[in-house]
Each structure stands twice: as structure tokens, then as C-alpha cells.
Amino acid sequence: MLSAIRDVLLPLTLPRGDSVALYDRLAPRYDRMHRRWLERAGAESLAALQGCLAAELEPGRRALDAGCGPGTLARWVMGAEPGADLTLVDLAPAMLERASSVPGRHVHADLLALPFSEAEFDIVICAWALETTAEPERAVAELVRVLAPGGLLCLCFCRQPEARSERLRSLRLRLSVRHGFGGLFLQGNFPQWLPHRQPRRLVSRRQLASFACWRKPAGSPSGVEP
Ligand SMILES: C[S@@+](CC[C@H](N)C(=O)[O-])C[C@H]1O[C@@H](n2cnc3c(N)ncnc32)[C@H](O)[C@@H]1O
Incomplete structure (x- = not known):
């Protein structure tokens, strides 16, 4: 009960506009708070991402x-x-510390300037993180750059509902995600510019969350169909 009250009050005390400081503070209670987002809007998108990965x-x-x-x-x-x-990447040291027990390479780095060469990964996953960066479009460009031709990009993100009624109905939840997680609600067709074919998409509960996956054309390091 006390922890639930603390979670509600926490957004009021969190640093604004500095996602590293924000997520360093959130790290100890992130999973509990994130679970509420999944219950309210994100669970289907996450399940679709996991199905794709499996x-x-x-x-x-x-x-x-x-x-x-x-x-x-x-x-x-x-x-x-x-x-x-x-390979796990995050910019908040406290988050990486929590992830340290997961087997793999742990890299403290910025999604907007990944320290990897082109085509270094067969699968690139980004769940609920694009919208917390200063430039989500640039982050996707980086993810596409490091993905190998023929590889799969899997994204989950908070989505701005198109219907006015849904925007009104979800206002409180969207404000709490905005303040609590520093998360923007991206346009449903984000990222519009993904080269060539449209990504496969699933829009989940109340239009508030989206899953998109996209296969990089084989034989094309830039992502554009040869
Ligand atoms: C909402 S959490 C998502 C965490 C996880 N992917 C999940 O599914 O629960 C957003 C994460 O993105 C990280 N992040 C935000 N901006 C970043 C950036 N520019 N570079 C790297 N990580 C960043 C935050 O530190 C935080 O751990």
C-alpha cells in the first residue's frame, strides 16, 4: 500500500528532461510501475513482440x-x-546494474549514437525506449544501421490514439506516463520513413500501444531495397 502511494507521488519529484537521471531514480521500482503500464495498455504489444522473437x-x-x-x-x-x-544497451547506469545478471554483453551507450558498426546484429529489439529518447526518429535510424540485411527490427512504443474520444479518455494515463517515465506518445504510423516496405503492426488496447516489426531487405546495408 505504502509503495503504491510512493509510486503515485514519485513522478512529482523526478528530474525533468534528463532521462538518465530519471531512469537512475526509477530503477529500483521500475518493474512494478512498468507492470501497471502493461496491464493498462501494453501487454498485447509486448506479447506480439515476444511471439515474433520466439x-x-x-x-x-x-x-x-x-x-x-x-x-x-x-x-x-x-x-x-x-x-x-x-547485447544489452542502456544509458542509465542504475538500469544496467540491474540488468547485470543477464548473460550477454552490457554496454553503457546512447541509442542516438550506438557504438556498433553497420550490420552488427541479426535481431534488434527496442521496447518502450524510443519514446523516452530526445529524438525517436534518429534512434530508429541507428537501430536500422546496426541491423544486418535480412535481420529483424522489433519495436514496442506508446502510441497517441487517433480517435478524439480515446485521447480524452486516456488523458490521465498519458500524463502519468509522460511525467513518470518521460515517455512521448508517438504517432501510430511511426516511424513513417522506414525504408521500403511498411512494417507489420499491431495496435493494442485503447490504441495506446503499438508493436511494429520490420525486416531489413537482404543485400542492402542501408535498408533501402536494392
Ligand atoms: C521505459 S524504459 C524501457 C525498458 C525496457 N526496454 C522494458 O521493456 O521495460 C526506457 C529505457 O530506455 C533507456 N533510455 C532512455 N534514453 C536512452 C538513450 N538515449 N540511450 C540509451 N538508453 C536510453 C532508459 O534509461 C530506460 O532504461
């Missing part, structure tokens, strides 16, 4: 979890395929 993971596949947070999804990945070659 079909894609194989021993030796190079996977990147970008904006890994405390490593909950990364732990799931390693449970689903212990032979995966996993």
Missing part, C-alpha cells in the same frame, strides 16, 4: 536489446534461447 531466435543469433532497462525482456530472450548472442 520464431526468430536461434543459437548464435546476434540480438541487441536497445534501452534494456532492468533487463526483464533480455532475461526472457535468454530464457527463450539460451544460445543467443545478446
Whole structure:
């Protein structure tokens, strides 16, 4: 009960506009708070992402979890395929510390300037992190750059509902995500510019969350169909 009250009051005291400081403070209670987001809006998107990954993971596949947070999804990945070659990236040291028990390479880095060369990963995952960066479009460009041709990009993000009635109905939840997690609600067709084919999408409960996956055309390091 006390922890629930603390979680409600916490957003009022969190640093604004500095996602590293914000997530360093959130780290100890992140999973509990995030679970509420999943219950209210994000669960179907996350389930779709996990379904996609289950079909894609194989021993030796190079996977990147970008904006890994405390490593909950990364732990799931390693449970689903212990032979995966996993890299976890986050900019908040307290989050990386929490993820340190997940097997794999742990890298303290910025999604907007990933310290990896082109085509270094077969699978790139980014769950609920794009919208917490200063430039979500640039973050996707980085994820596409490090993805190998033929590889799969899997995204989950908070989505701005199109219907006015849903926007009104969800206002309180959207404000609490905005303040509590520093998360923007992205347009449903985000990222519009993904080269060539449209990503496959699922829009989940009350139009507030989205899952998108996209396969990078084979034989094209830039992502544009040859
Ligand atoms: C809402 S959490 C998502 C965590 C995890 N992916 C999940 O599914 O629960 C967002 C994470 O992105 C990280 N993050 C925010 N901006 C970042 C950036 N520019 N570079 C790397 N990580 C960033 C935060 O530190 C935080 O751990």
C-alpha cells in the first residue's frame, strides 16, 4: 500500500528532461510501475513482440536489446534461447546494474549514437525506449544501421490514439506516463520513413500501444531495397 502511494507521488519529484537521471531514480521500482503500464495498455504489444522473437531466435543469433532497462525482456530472450548472442544497451547506469545478471554483453551507450558498426546484429529489439529518447526518429535510424540485411527490427512504443474520444479518455494515463517515465506518445504510423516496405503492426488496447516489426531487405546495408 505504502509503495503504491510512493509510486503515485514519485513522478512529482523526478528530474525533468534528463532521462538518465530519471531512469537512475526509477530503477529500483521500475518493474512494478512498468507492470501497471502493461496491464493498462501494453501487454498485447509486448506479447506480439515476444511471439515474433520466439520464431526468430536461434543459437548464435546476434540480438541487441536497445534501452534494456532492468533487463526483464533480455532475461526472457535468454530464457527463450539460451544460445543467443545478446547485447544489452542502456544509458542509465542504475538500469544496467540491474540488468547485470543477464548473460550477454552490457554496454553503457546512447541509442542516438550506438557504438556498433553497420550490420552488427541479426535481431534488434527496442521496447518502450524510443519514446523516452530526445529524438525517436534518429534512434530508429541507428537501430536500422546496426541491423544486418535480412535481420529483424522489433519495436514496442506508446502510441497517441487517433480517435478524439480515446485521447480524452486516456488523458490521465498519458500524463502519468509522460511525467513518470518521460515517455512521448508517438504517432501510430511511426516511424513513417522506414525504408521500403511498411512494417507489420499491431495496435493494442485503447490504441495506446503499438508493436511494429520490420525486416531489413537482404543485400542492402542501408535498408533501402536494392
Ligand atoms: C521505459 S524504459 C524501457 C525498458 C525496457 N526496454 C522494458 O521493456 O521495460 C526506457 C529505457 O530506455 C533507456 N533510455 C532512455 N534514453 C536512452 C538513450 N538515449 N540511450 C540509451 N538508453 C536510453 C532508459 O534509461 C530506460 O532504461
